[in-house]
Amino acid sequence: xxxxxxxxxxxxxxxxxxxxxxxxxxxxxxxxxxxxxxxxxxxxxxxxxxxxxxxxxxxxxxxxxxxxxxxxxxxxxxxxxxxxxxxxxxxxxxxxxxxxxxxxxxxxxxxxxxxxxxxxxxxxxxxxxxxxxxxxxxxxxxxxxxxxxxxxxxxxxxxxxxxxxxxxxxxxxxxxxxxxxxxxxxxxxxxxxxxxxxxxxxxxxxxxxxxxxxxxxxxxxxxxxxxxxxxxxxxxxxxxxxxxxxxxxxxxxxx
Amino acid sequence: xxxxxxxxxxxxxxxxxxxxxxxxxxxxxxxxxxxxxxxxxxxxxxxxxxxxxxxxxxxxxxxxxxxxxxxxxxxxxxxxxxxxxxxxxxxxxxxxxxxxxxxxxxxxxxxxxxxxxxxxxxxxxxxxxxxxxxxxxxxxxxxxxxxxxxxxxxxxxxxxxxxxxxxxxxxxxxxxxxxxxxxxxxxxxxxxxxxxxxxxxxxxxxxxxxxxxxxxxxxxxxxxxxxxxxxxxxxxxxxxxxxxxxxxxxxxxxx
Numbered sequence: 212x213x214x215x216x217x218x219x220x221x222x223x224x225x226x227x228x229x230x231x232x233x234x235x236x237x238x239x240x241x242x243x244x245x246x247x248x249x250x251x252x253x254x255x256x257x258x259x260x261x262x263x264x265x266x267x268x269x270x271x272x273x274x275x276x277x278x279x280x281x282x283x284x285x286x287x288x289x290x291x292x293x294x295x296x297x298x299x300x301x302x303x304x305x306x307x308x309x310x311x312x313x314x315x316x317x318x319x320x321x322x323x324x325x326x327x328x329x330x331x332x333x334x335x336x337x338x339x340x341x342x343x344x345x346x347x348x349x350x351x352x353x354x355x356x357x358x359x360x361x362x363x364x365x366x367x368x369x370x371x372x373x374x375x376x377x378x379x380x381x382x383x384x385x386x387x388x389x390x391x392x393x394x395x396x397x398x399x400x401x402x403x404x405x406x407x408x409x410x411x412x413x414x415x416x417x418x419x420x421x422x423x424x425x426x427x428x429x430x431x432x433x434x435x436x437x438x439x440x441x442x443x444x445x446x447x448x449x450x451x452x453x454x455x456x457x458x459x460x461x462x463x464x465x466x
Numbered sequence: 467x468x469x470x471x472x473x474x475x476x477x478x479x480x481x482x483x484x485x486x487x488x489x490x491x492x493x494x495x496x497x498x499x500x501x502x503x504x505x506x507x508x509x510x511x512x513x514x515x516x517x518x519x520x521x522x523x524x525x526x527x528x529x530x531x532x533x534x535x536x537x538x539x540x541x542x543x544x545x546x547x548x549x550x551x552x553x554x555x556x557x558x559x560x561x562x563x564x565x566x567x568x569x570x571x572x573x574x575x576x577x578x579x580x581x582x583x584x585x586x587x588x589x590x591x592x593x594x595x596x597x598x599x600x601x602x603x604x605x606x607x608x609x610x611x612x613x614x615x616x617x618x619x620x621x622x623x624x625x626x627x628x629x630x631x632x633x634x635x636x637x638x639x640x641x642x643x644x645x646x647x648x649x650x651x652x653x654x655x656x657x658x659x660x661x662x663x664x665x666x667x668x669x670x671x672x673x674x675x676x677x678x679x680x681x682x683x684x685x686x687x688x689x690x691x692x693x694x695x696x697x698x699x700x701x702x703x704x705x706x707x708x709x710x711x712x713x714x715x716x717x718x719x720x721x
Contacts (some may be wrong), residue, residue, distance in 0.1 A: 215513075221691070222508075223503070223505075224500065225503075226500060226503045227492060227504075230488055237482060237651055242650065243649045244643075245478065245479065245517070246515070246516070247512075247513070248511065250511040250513065250514075251477075254544075255505065255508070257500040257501050259505075260500070260501070262499075262501070288544075290540075369632075386668075388499075393499060452476070
């Protein structure tokens, strides 16, 4: 049997999303006692990870790719063989592809999973009937069309909120300094209401499924279905992909 | 200003307790955006950490001290300056003192906090009126009297469950293969009922406060008070102690 691989999490983007990924890895692992769980190194170093959305919107020139690369190197030196970053915005090609290039140049042997690609594959396999997919995300992910560009290539129709809903409901649900999920470290009634409004808005456009395309969103929206729509949580999909790479025998069956 | 220290967690004992400590560090940190949070490395490597209770009960000869020491060394090499293990049972002197001796012999500069000592200090400072303290724990911690030995030295009267309650309620709440917190990764109605029975049993003996002396217990008992009793959560106290050591300016005021 091949040895179990050590899982690494670039867990500071944001820190509560890092915890949520680690929780989901534990929940998706077939284990009934402590010792059966996989080895996970969660490096939560948020002060080095400049805001991904701010970079994509041109508000800062500092590409967070450099910090992500350095954190992956630290994880690899500590024994990690497969890693991921639970931040959709960090999957913008201008960030993610730079990290991949740096890893390659450094001779890294790390498998660095792509959450957006894993999510697209998952929908393709497990929900083949779904064609029209709504995506909620930060304004950074929204502007650079991370999910639409990938999903449209493989035949999905992608719906996103209009500019007003994005600015007044989705982005504040994540970033509002009093009511936002990042500031509070959890869902607030206000952040959940903003998101439910946005989901309703996408349903009216015909969405059959909703991708929670920012890793803070599953902290506020925990349902598998809302009305007629399937809710897709990329963090859970990423957790399952990490277990599959580390030791597929320990992956719990899908409920 | 002194540089902020990196916090290390020996997070696999058990993995859900490791997550709980990390969550509590985030919740006790004064931060409104990702970048203000402290750096935390959570090393969850449970397959190396043989069961602490089994060692104390003589069911295995393998002292988990060696694995704890190795994991602390890995954390120190990765940059950690202050670390802890959120497992009360690992604080039995036959385990914890061995780890301290190994760190010293290896020339480690790590500050390795003692959760049981921090808890005793906290009660002394913040609840000076309390004299009679009930303690719930694994049977390992119970047998070697980790809390009684420390708390009685500094003048507290310590109450523990009788043998029957320990065997039929407290230990199964933690370890039962179907209903226990370790197996389920969260509280179950059955595990919570067992614990509430045990707390009631200690109250009848005159307890004014209850220490949740196993890091799985705060997953099931989240109240600050039960009836007339103060509930003491060593995981929250340890989280605050780690922040105090890493950067005291970021410690949230006590509620």
